[in-house]
Amino acid sequence: MEWYFVASFLTVLTSSQGILTTLSQSNGRYKYDYATVPFLAEVFKLLVASFLLWRECQRSPFPKMTTDWKTVRLFPIPSIIYLIHNNVQFATLMYVDTSTYQIMGNLKIVTTGILFRLFLKRKLSNLQWMAIILLAVGTTTSQVKGCGEASCESLFSAPIQGYMFGTLSACLSALAGVYTEFLMKKNNDSLYWQNVQLYTFGAIFNMARLQLDDFRGGFEKGPWWQRLFNGYTTTTWMVVLNLGSTGLLVSWLMKYADNIVKVYSTSMAMLLTMVLSVFLFNFRPTLQLFLGIIVCTMSLHMYFAPPNMLLDLPPTSKQDPESLIKVPDDRGTDS
Amino acid sequence: MEWYFVASFLTVLTSSQGILTTLSQSNGRYKYDYATVPFLAEVFKLLVASFLLWRECQRSPFPKMTTDWKTVRLFPIPSIIYLIHNNVQFATLMYVDTSTYQIMGNLKIVTTGILFRLFLKRKLSNLQWMAIILLAVGTTTSQVKGCGEASCESLFSAPIQGYMFGTLSACLSALAGVYTEFLMKKNNDSLYWQNVQLYTFGAIFNMARLQLDDFRGGFEKGPWWQRLFNGYTTTTWMVVLNLGSTGLLVSWLMKYADNIVKVYSTSMAMLLTMVLSVFLFNFRPTLQLFLGIIVCTMSLHMYFAPPNMLLDLPPTSKQDPESLIKVPDDRGTDS
Numbered sequence: 001m002e003w004y005f006v007a008s009f010l011t012v013l014t015s016s017q018g019i020l021t022t023l024s025q026s027n028g029r030y031k032y033d034y035a036t037v038p039f040l041a042e043v044f045k046l047l048v049a050s051f052l053l054w055r056e057c058q059r060s061p062f063p064k065m066t067t068d069w070k071t072v073r074l075f076p077i078p079s080i081i082y083l084i085h086n087n088v089q090f091a092t093l094m095y096v097d098t099s100t101y102q103i104m105g106n107l108k109i110v111t112t113g114i115l116f117r118l119f120l121k122r123k124l125s126n127l128q129w130m131a132i133i134l135l136a137v138g139t140t141t142s143q144v145k146g147c148g149e150a151s152c153e154s155l156f157s158a159p160i161q162g163y164m165f166g167t168l169s170a171c172l173s174a175l176a177g178v179y180t181e182f183l184m185k186k187n188n189d190s191l192y193w194q195n196v197q198l199y200t201f202g203a204i205f206n207m208a209r210l211q212l213d214d215f216r217g218g219f220e221k222g223p224w225w226q227r228l229f230n231g232y233t234t235t236t237w238m239v240v241l242n243l244g245s246t247g248l249l250v251s252w253l254m255k256y257a258d259n260i261v262k263v264y265s266t267s268m269a270m271l272l273t274m275v276l277s278v279f280l281f282n283f284r285p286t287l288q289l290f291l292g293i294i295v296c297t298m299s300l301h302m303y304f305a306p307p308n309m310l311l312d313l314p315p316t317s318k319q320d321p322e323s324l325i326k327v328p329d330d331r332g333t334d335s
Numbered sequence: 336m337e338w339y340f341v342a343s344f345l346t347v348l349t350s351s352q353g354i355l356t357t358l359s360q361s362n363g364r365y366k367y368d369y370a371t372v373p374f375l376a377e378v379f380k381l382l383v384a385s386f387l388l389w390r391e392c393q394r395s396p397f398p399k400m401t402t403d404w405k406t407v408r409l410f411p412i413p414s415i416i417y418l419i420h421n422n423v424q425f426a427t428l429m430y431v432d433t434s435t436y437q438i439m440g441n442l443k444i445v446t447t448g449i450l451f452r453l454f455l456k457r458k459l460s461n462l463q464w465m466a467i468i469l470l471a472v473g474t475t476t477s478q479v480k481g482c483g484e485a486s487c488e489s490l491f492s493a494p495i496q497g498y499m500f501g502t503l504s505a506c507l508s509a510l511a512g513v514y515t516e517f518l519m520k521k522n523n524d525s526l527y528w529q530n531v532q533l534y535t536f537g538a539i540f541n542m543a544r545l546q547l548d549d550f551r552g553g554f555e556k557g558p559w560w561q562r563l564f565n566g567y568t569t570t571t572w573m574v575v576l577n578l579g580s581t582g583l584l585v586s587w588l589m590k591y592a593d594n595i596v597k598v599y600s601t602s603m604a605m606l607l608t609m610v611l612s613v614f615l616f617n618f619r620p621t622l623q624l625f626l627g628i629i630v631c632t633m634s635l636h637m638y639f640a641p642p643n644m645l646l647d648l649p650p651t652s653k654q655d656p657e658s659l660i661k662v663p664d665d666r667g668t669d670s
Contacts, residue, residue, distance in 0.1 A: 144479060309461060
């Protein structure tokens with residue numbers, strides 16, 4: 001299975017995630033407890049991974065599984081990072097409005113590039129760095145509030161803490177991604193075995209979160225397991241399955257591709273969602289969406305296109321623009 | 336004199352042109368007839384060029400000057416194209432509002448690239464084409480109306496003729512530039528001799544225009560030469576000298592550099608003007624201005640940076656994203 005096929009599939013699923021979530025609301029609010037969705041998605045992923053691992057065990061060669069505690073203990077770490085991340089997100093939203101928050105979210109693209117370089121020691125060409133910055137700029141452009149739209153005066157007028165938390169949040173989500181890639185690639189263990197470990201801890205942490213919410217809420221609504229499926233519709237189930245599937249694709253990419261590929265798929269998904277929303281929820285298409293799409297497409301091409309395809313200059317243009325300096329200032333002979 | 340030095344100087348002068356023109360107004364309107372400015376600028380350029388040519392004639396080798404009608408008759412053509420262009424601009428503004436008009440102005444960047452390729456047979460790499468498109472996108476982004484700003488509903492809601500005239504206008508101004516480059520480079524004539532011809536016709540056509548305005552106005556305000564300097568202040572004179580100087584730099588670039596270099600200088604100038612306006616006329620800086628500046632800077636780097644500087648990949652990253660396909664899906668041996 002080739003990485004760009006998986007990446008495109010991830011783009012489609014991620015953008016349908018946005019659409020489905022909107023559709024799963026009834027007149028603008030959730031009839032179900034949204035916190036249950038990631039938990040059930042983890043359970044779904046765990047079931048799928050376990051099944052695939054089991055099937056793999058039937059076949060030979062027997063899948064490689066490192067089971068020593070030294071390795072296993074690393075698998076809860078991504079969940080822990082995400083847990084911290086969620087709380088930082090919450091803190092950020094106490095200082096900035098949602099549109100500023102959304103804009104700052106694009107910082108994640110750049111921080112991922114940086115941590116990718118620092119922790120995974122993966123080197124990028126200048127052009128690829130420029131592509132990553134352009135991707136962030138492109139997604140941000142598409143989100144610029146059009147004229148007439150509300151709540152824009154507040155842009156960049158929030159207290160400094162807001163921006164600090166926003167940056168921290170961008171670093172944490174990048175860290176989680178980069179750490180997962182490190183985990184998946186650190187040895188040749190079976191992807192499914194790695195997934196089983198990842199999702200087991202994922203399920204546990206999500207369960208803990210539901211439990212915590214109950215404590216916070218003083219069990220008013222009863223224990224979470226009793227109201228797990230309350231208000232679930234077919235669409236809600238599709239949201240769960242969709243979220244689960246995107247998770248499975250992401251860990252595939254983490255093992256056989258990398259974080260940058262993932263960042264591109266999800267960024268493109270965001271633009272795709274905005275375009276689909278124009279048709280599905282007849283949003284008014286903005287000039288900035290159009291511009292953002294062009295910038296991101298260029299960025300995609302800059303990052304992934306083979307260098308020779310980008311730079312092959314037909315001879316005439318080889319002596320362009322550097323040669324401008326050398327153009328003879330000849331006043332003597334005719335040409 | 337190196338092309339990028341001239342280009343940067345052109346950027347500074349062009350952006351101060353915008354500032355000076357604003358400063359030359361008294362409470363938002365011109366106390367002088369703006370049509371006289373380009374005429375006087377042409378005269379200024381003609382004087383400078385003649386002086387430099389005269390000085391060049393004192394020295395040896397004697398400057399090369401082609402004086403046969405076959406060549407000379409080509410020099411009015413740019414002025415003629417600009418004349419048509421002005422009228423098309425006028426027609427465009429009958430159909431679209433000024434903000435849409437301003438946005439469409441960025442089309443000129445792309446049309447210049449195209450005519451540059453078609454008429455001057457100059458080949459560009461894919462990366463350079465992408466850079467040109469990004470430059471246009473970047474300048475457009477910086478002009479996107481912020482929220483709360485007026486007259487944006489009308490964006491892309493104008494009658495089709497408006498867009499057709501806008502496109503035509505973009506093609507004409509690109510054509511004028513490309514044709515001038517062709518003229519300046521077609522032989523090794525002295526730059527100053529070429530300028531003298533160019534500006535003589537320029538002065539004549541501008542004079543004709545003033546005369547025409549008088550006819551249209553039925554000589555109510557008296558003949559143009561009598562009120563040539565009416566309402567002129569020191570700032571107005573600076574506007575004239577500034578416009579003249581930018582003209583001289585542009586023809587230098589047309590001979591020793593090219594249209595793309597000119598397009599970059601003037602686009603960067605536009606952004607510089609917007610930044611300066613934030614300080615001088617305390618305009619509110621927008622997020623889109625910031626984003627546009629990043630995109631244009633990247634574009635500049637993509638177009639002019641030497642390929643190896645853009646693409647030199649440290650070994651580790653050479654096997655970056657293409658190799659993702661080749662990553663061994665090894666489940667047998669440990670690493």
